[in-house]
Amino acid sequence: MSITQYFLCKSITQHSMSTKEKRVYGDVQRVKILYNKKDSALIQLSDGNQAQLAMSHLNGQKVFGKVMRVTLSKHQTVALPREGLDDHLLTKDFSGSPLHRFKKPGSKNFQNIFPPSATLHLSNIRDGVGEDDLRLLFSNSGGTVKAFKFFQDRKMALIQMSSVEEAIQALMDLHNYDMGGNHHLKVSFSKSTI
Secondary structure, eight states: OOOOSEEEEESOOGGGTTOHHHHTTSOEEEEEEOSSOTTEEEEEESSHHHHHHHHHHHTTOEETTEEOEEEEOSOOOOOOOOTTSTTGGGEEEOTTOTTOSSOSTTOGGGGOOOOOOSEEEEEOOOTTOOHHHHHHHHHTTTOOEEEEEEOTTSSEEEEEESSHHHHHHHHHHHTTEEOSTTOEEEEEEOSOOO
């Protein structure tokens, strides 16, 4: 039996539909917010393993003060609506997104997938960006930075937020953040602590 590549996410808000927290676990292809249940969305990932991973790591996590419920979906497609229909703005196609992390077979991204934690791994840090800059950036996302540690090359770092919920929010806000100089900050959950 194959695992469906679609999952249903409940208890979401319009603001939480950036899909960035789902991109940590797979390449999001399409998202459809349900017309009659605006707090639920059908999310299509590249394959069933990615959907299973997203479900196991995100189900029960708190986002915007609400507990997210994630289950595999019985639906096999997320159809794109025709232009002009009422639900046109409720469906987004991300199939050509440059943010896909898992399109290359054997990519190291597959080895660095961890459940949500208060500690985040930062990479692609631009030269000249210091600890104070990153602490301020992450504090401005609404959280409290408890600890910070640069790696030796200063292109990567660990940052610990005061809770898993704050770390999820920071990841959603700051993954792919434009740091200037053609550097977009990469944010993912870390297995390490500080």
